[in-house]
Amino acid sequence: MFAEIITIGDEILIGQIIDTNSAFIAQELNKIGVSVYQISSVQDDRAHILKALREAESRSDIVIVTGGLGPTKDDITKHTLCEYFGDTLVENHEVLLHVEEIFKKYISSPISELNRQQAWVLSRAEVLHNEYGTAPGMWIQRNGKVVVSLPGVPFEMKHLITTKVVPRIIEGFKRPFIVHKTMITYGMGESAIAEILEPVEVRLPSEVKLAYLPSLGSVRLRLTGKGPDKDQLNALVQSEANKIKALLGNLIYGEDGGEPIEELVANLLIQKNMTLGTAESFTGGRIAQKITSIPGASAYFKGSVVSYATQTKIEVLKVPQALIEQYSVVSAQVAEAMASNLRALLKTDFAIATTGNAGPTKGDADVEVGTVYIAIASPKRVIVEKYLMGSQRDRVVQKSVNKAFELLQKEILKL
Amino acid sequence: MFAEIITIGDEILIGQIIDTNSAFIAQELNKIGVSVYQISSVQDDRAHILKALREAESRSDIVIVTGGLGPTKDDITKHTLCEYFGDTLVENHEVLLHVEEIFKKYISSPISELNRQQAWVLSRAEVLHNEYGTAPGMWIQRNGKVVVSLPGVPFEMKHLITTKVVPRIIEGFKRPFIVHKTMITYGMGESAIAEILEPVEVRLPSEVKLAYLPSLGSVRLRLTGKGPDKDQLNALVQSEANKIKALLGNLIYGEDGGEPIEELVANLLIQKNMTLGTAESFTGGRIAQKITSIPGASAYFKGSVVSYATQTKIEVLKVPQALIEQYSVVSAQVAEAMASNLRALLKTDFAIATTGNAGPTKGDADVEVGTVYIAIASPKRVIVEKYLMGSQRDRVVQKSVNKAFELLQKEILKL
Numbered sequence: 001m002f003a004e005i006i007t008i009g010d011e012i013l014i015g016q017i018i019d020t021n022s023a024f025i026a027q028e029l030n031k032i033g034v035s036v037y038q039i040s041s042v043q044d045d046r047a048h049i050l051k052a053l054r055e056a057e058s059r060s061d062i063v064i065v066t067g068g069l070g071p072t073k074d075d076i077t078k079h080t081l082c083e084y085f086g087d088t089l090v091e092n093h094e095v096l097l098h099v100e101e102i103f104k105k106y107i108s109s110p111i112s113e114l115n116r117q118q119a120w121v122l123s124r125a126e127v128l129h130n131e132y133g134t135a136p137g138m139w140i141q142r143n144g145k146v147v148v149s150l151p152g153v154p155f156e157m158k159h160l161i162t163t164k165v166v167p168r169i170i171e172g173f174k175r176p177f178i179v180h181k182t183m184i185t186y187g188m189g190e191s192a193i194a195e196i197l198e199p200v201e202v203r204l205p206s207e208v209k210l211a212y213l214p215s216l217g218s219v220r221l222r223l224t225g226k227g228p229d230k231d232q233l234n235a236l237v238q239s240e241a242n243k244i245k246a247l248l249g250n251l252i253y254g255e256d257g258g259e260p261i262e263e264l265v266a267n268l269l270i271q272k273n274m275t276l277g278t279a280e281s282f283t284g285g286r287i288a289q290k291i292t293s294i295p296g297a298s299a300y301f302k303g304s305v306v307s308y309a310t311q312t313k314i315e316v317l318k319v320p321q322a323l324i325e326q327y328s329v330v331s332a333q334v335a336e337a338m339a340s341n342l343r344a345l346l347k348t349d350f351a352i353a354t355t356g357n358a359g360p361t362k363g364d365a366d367v368e369v370g371t372v373y374i375a376i377a378s379p380k381r382v383i384v385e386k387y388l389m390g391s392q393r394d395r396v397v398q399k400s401v402n403k404a405f406e407l408l409q410k411e412i413l414k415l
Numbered sequence: 416m417f418a419e420i421i422t423i424g425d426e427i428l429i430g431q432i433i434d435t436n437s438a439f440i441a442q443e444l445n446k447i448g449v450s451v452y453q454i455s456s457v458q459d460d461r462a463h464i465l466k467a468l469r470e471a472e473s474r475s476d477i478v479i480v481t482g483g484l485g486p487t488k489d490d491i492t493k494h495t496l497c498e499y500f501g502d503t504l505v506e507n508h509e510v511l512l513h514v515e516e517i518f519k520k521y522i523s524s525p526i527s528e529l530n531r532q533q534a535w536v537l538s539r540a541e542v543l544h545n546e547y548g549t550a551p552g553m554w555i556q557r558n559g560k561v562v563v564s565l566p567g568v569p570f571e572m573k574h575l576i577t578t579k580v581v582p583r584i585i586e587g588f589k590r591p592f593i594v595h596k597t598m599i600t601y602g603m604g605e606s607a608i609a610e611i612l613e614p615v616e617v618r619l620p621s622e623v624k625l626a627y628l629p630s631l632g633s634v635r636l637r638l639t640g641k642g643p644d645k646d647q648l649n650a651l652v653q654s655e656a657n658k659i660k661a662l663l664g665n666l667i668y669g670e671d672g673g674e675p676i677e678e679l680v681a682n683l684l685i686q687k688n689m690t691l692g693t694a695e696s697f698t699g700g701r702i703a704q705k706i707t708s709i710p711g712a713s714a715y716f717k718g719s720v721v722s723y724a725t726q727t728k729i730e731v732l733k734v735p736q737a738l739i740e741q742y743s744v745v746s747a748q749v750a751e752a753m754a755s756n757l758r759a760l761l762k763t764d765f766a767i768a769t770t771g772n773a774g775p776t777k778g779d780a781d782v783e784v785g786t787v788y789i790a791i792a793s794p795k796r797v798i799v800e801k802y803l804m805g806s807q808r809d810r811v812v813q814k815s816v817n818k819a820f821e822l823l824q825k826e827i828l829k830l
């Protein structure tokens with residue numbers, strides 16, 4: 001069975017916001033065996049929304065619409081849905097009480113006419129209670145198909161998808177099973193891997209697809225199986241995965257459910273009951289930020305010194321000024337000192353240090369833009385690697401962060 | 416005139432990646448007066464791509480297609496475009512040389528048959544040289560309309576949009592002017608603002624639209640004008656902006672081109688030739704990361720101590736252990752000490768400090784999840800504010816980061 005996602009809002013079409021809602025919804029639907037056929041972003045425009053709804057409903061069983069439910073004039077989704085279903089809006093008493101309660105609790109001003117309208121819903125809709133906001137979700141069924149309307153605010157939408165929409169789909173629709181298996185490879189390009197895997201790929205069973213997902217420094221291989229029998233599907237995907245492993249051997253660094261590498265590293269640290277700190281120059285705190293975005297990071301992450309200025313490297317990280325003068329601030333020696341000193345300062349088992357030049361200008365050290373050093377200090381030793389990461393600032397930082405986690409992962413596994 | 420964007424790839428429809436390409440393309444098109452009518456994400460499936468192309472071309476003048484140009488079997492865009500245009504693929508000599516050169520330089524393995532196929536392009540296409548990758552862009556014109564095919568790798572796509580696609584559109588198409596003006600408000604909700612602005616909104620000229628863009632802690636008001644005469648349009652939008660300012664007064668904190676607040680703060684620091692450092696607990700380096708994502712941050716940003724563990728607050732930031740024991744690690748007193756001590760440690764003009772509990776569990780301090788303290792140390796004084804940021808980890812961090820920049824902005828303006 002298929003679903004479609006329609007995100008409504010001019011702000012998406014002028015590029016003012018990135019549509020992250022669709023990826024979340026697609027993930028959640030996939031988990032329960034619902035394939036997303038198409039994602040469409042359309043304007044806050046009556047005719048356009050109507051057309052998108054018609055097209056999506058003709059192709060799919062479930063249409064999930066987000067956005068355009070706010071109280072202001074540019075929000076027209078509710079009225080347009082009314083027109084689409086030939087329905088009228090009615091005031092929902094429970095939603096009204098909830099809106100009033102929110103105003104009492106957080107805004108402490110009386111509820112206005114505009115806010116009161118948040119309680120108006122399609123008469124034929126089943127209301128999906130939005131605990132976190134004033135715009136309720138709506139589940140509208142017609143001729144065996146469903147249109148779901150959700151607010152565009154990500155955390156409200158997420159909560160409604162998880163607690164209201166997914167359970168209703170599970171209850172109401174028969175779905176095939178979907179099994180994903182992802183393997184991570186480092187150090188070889190997409191096409192070189194594809195040539196090695198050619199014999200597997202030409203003989204893939206029709207229920208299984210293989211996709212290559214290159215990202216900075218790694219290629220993920222994703223097998224996807226889809227069918228009515230879960231056990232058979234698992235066996236089929238596993239058997240293809242085994243063939244791939246036999247051909248790629250050491251290139252495969254891990255299997256995962258698509259978790260980012262910082263999560264793989266976090267799990268390793270937890271398993272080994274060890275701790276980490278970072279000393280970041282040009283990565284500017286991004287490594288720390290990635291680690292602390294995982295709930296429970298305080299179990300293994302003690303902190304970071306973001307030593308963006310040379311002076312901070314000297315005064316906080318105690319990198320000897322003479323060392324910097326001799327080798328320059330972007331050097332293996334300085335990276336090594338940063339990692340060792342941070343590890344001692346924060347009393348951690350591991351430390352990551354980065355120093356480099358992400359551009360666009362040359363900065364304190366006279367090295368080429370894109371030159372970076374990454375050091376890992378472990379209880380056993382300190383390693384330093386040099387990389388040329390190109391000339392695009394964001395990309396230099398992102399690639400280096402990924403590389404740092406990759407180096408750290410290897411060092412942890414070596415202990 | 417209208418454009419549409421089609422992003423191709425199963426990885427988008429299973430939610431494995433977030434489509435950031437579309438927002439970038441939409442932004443760039445908007446700048447030159449091209450409105451994006453619809454964004455569609457479709458599967459790596461021949462029939463589906465053909466249908467999406469037909470629909471998009473029927474509605475719009477320019478269709479920009481990204482993705483599916485890799486060398487592996489799941490990449491079918493090029494063959495499908497061939498079918499769509501009734502064309503054949505031919506080997507392009509210049510692209511072949513470029514692919515060979517990339518292999519010589521970065522991969523040092525001989526070029527394979529799969530990679531050789533990267534040089535095959537539609538015979539009727541104008542090739543858009545992709546300096547950074549092996550898959551070239553293609554510009555295909557027919558009956559006054561254009562289909563552009565671009566690789567899905569963001570930095571390759573961005574470079575092609577900026578240097579090849581936008582100049583060709585400017586040269587080949589007559590476009591209206593688009594003028595945006597965005598004002599930032601803090602401290603009042605979307606609907607309350609809408610009620611105040613009702614008299615302006617009902618009388619907006621037809622060329623001008625007003626949108627409300629609520630985000631964590633602020634609401635942006637965006638006026639968009641569209642028309643053939645740039646000067647007249649600017650005057651029209653400015654006159655509406657003046658009416659809004661007259662009604663909202665102090666609620667409006669700044670005008671911008673939609674820059675994030677960290678950029679507004681960065682510009683203030685540069686203007687005043689002053690410096691900043693951060694002492695971050697639960698924000699985990701995200702403030703530092705946001706600041707250093709702006710090129711040139713080294714002019715005003717000296718660094719950060721991410722003191723995630725209490726021990727790091729004591730040993731690196733020299734927060735007295737007695738203070739922590741008396742008031743707890745999540746307290747106004749500790750936030751204040753962190754800000755003052757960081758400012759002294761890094762010798763900066765300003766320091767931001769954060770301590771709080773982002774959840775999901777209570778952690779070292781026994782305060783409610785979502786309780787945060789933000790302190791700003793300036794040359795004149797230290798201020799501390801307490802907030803309850805809710806129970807969603809990510810949101811607590813994001814709201815606090817925005818709030819920290821907002822508090823800093825006010826303190827800088829007060830000097």
